[in-house]
Amino acid sequence: MMSLSGHSVYPHDVLTVLLCLLTVSQAYVNVALNKPAYQQNPEPGNDTYDASNAVDGRKSDLSVSGGQCASSYPRQTATWWVNLTTIHSIHHITIYFRTDNEPWGPSNENTNFTLGFSVYVSNTTDRLQGTLCYKDDNFTLDTIPAVFTTTCPVHGQYVIYYNERLRGVTYPDGYSNHVDISLCEVEVYGCSATGYFGSNCSVPCPDVNCQYCHIETGTCQGCKPGYKGHRCEITCEEGTYGTGCKETCGQCRDVNQCSINNGTCLAGCYAGFKGDLCEIACDRGTYGYDCKETCGHCRDRYQCSIVNGLCRTGCGAGYQGDLCKT
Known part of the structure; x- marks a missing residue:
């Protein structure tokens, strides 16, 4: 046989x-x-x-x-x-x-x-x-x-x-x-659930921030988002997040408030950007925090700063001021 x-x-x-x-x-x-x-x-x-x-x-x-x-x-x-x-x-x-x-x-x-x-x-x-x-x-x-x-x-x-x-x-x-x-x-x-090992998948992975561990030995094979290191003991550096800390935070208003887990900007976006990850620039004709401000009468609407609304090439006929709203 x-x-x-x-x-x-x-x-x-x-x-x-x-x-x-x-x-x-x-x-x-x-x-x-x-x-x-x-x-x-x-x-x-x-x-x-x-x-x-x-x-x-x-x-x-x-x-x-x-x-x-x-x-x-x-x-x-x-x-x-x-x-x-x-x-x-x-x-x-x-x-x-x-x-x-x-x-x-x-x-x-x-x-x-x-x-x-x-x-x-x-x-x-x-x-x-x-x-x-x-x-x-x-x-x-x-x-x-x-x-x-x-x-x-x-x-x-x-x-x-x-x-x-x-x-x-x-x-x-x-x-x-x-x-x-x-x-x-x-x-x-x-195992039907992550974070466990053993013959009946009932023992939690030994390392606190470990997401996937060897099903027999418990040795960590993958950290939870926001952590890295052999035992997942290292927190992502400022401005990075995600699995293995390989992702870069967007334009957060406060980089210290970028979630190490999923990159969400907890304090909102820097002026000129929007979205949970603050990676989306303001639409044409808008600017400022959360893109809530409307550009003035710029000579060239493509030249309205998404950060502060300044008209880089000047105002259209009949308007004056840095924002061309007067």
Whole structure:
């Protein structure tokens, strides 16, 4: 009997592994269940093969026509992802491949389309901006499992399945010429709420300002907006805010009153700007604090200062004064 990695194991070892996986799966929640899903090269107008079938919780019929699997046209690349809708702390991912209810292995025509697959977790739909959880470069037609599980203790919003057969690349024996989506269920187990870790997601992250921590160890993996540092112990410097303090405050009336969390100017905007973040210049013909003042009769209305209303090129005929209102 073969393990997930293709090495020989004894039946009692298999039982131990299955019991461990079952225990872990029960401790964490399948956060992918019924979440929005997408697949590349779908068959238009046919829900039988829709991407959402791979996160509907059904896996009793693993055939292409059973209405429980996601399937796409064979092409050079194949991409499928599920949107968890918010960032989650993830522990492991389990994939049920489409077997067409036939014995899995060299005799099953789906295995060669599956070889070489990758699994990513990302905060966007771009897999390359995320974390590579698994890349198959060891499985063969004989060893690839019909149900695959990989541990990936990271946080992210999108779980992405990807495979490719690129021109000019030589692939191992047994690989197909093209790839497709043949997924009957993708289960993503982790915590349903951020800021917690542990086998049942009940222990708060040790660092007070930590938003995402390692689901097993509690080590901080991402600070709350407004904080940075290995333990999120450093507050954003004056004039900066947000995740990792990478955002710059707008034209706040008092830069000390720029929220380190979301950049809101708590004391209002400097003259000439408006909006919660004070990043929007006054509309043409207005100026001052909150853009509440109206420009005078400037010779050129484009030359009315949004800060103090001065007409830079002078007044129109019949008016005088710095503001051209007399």
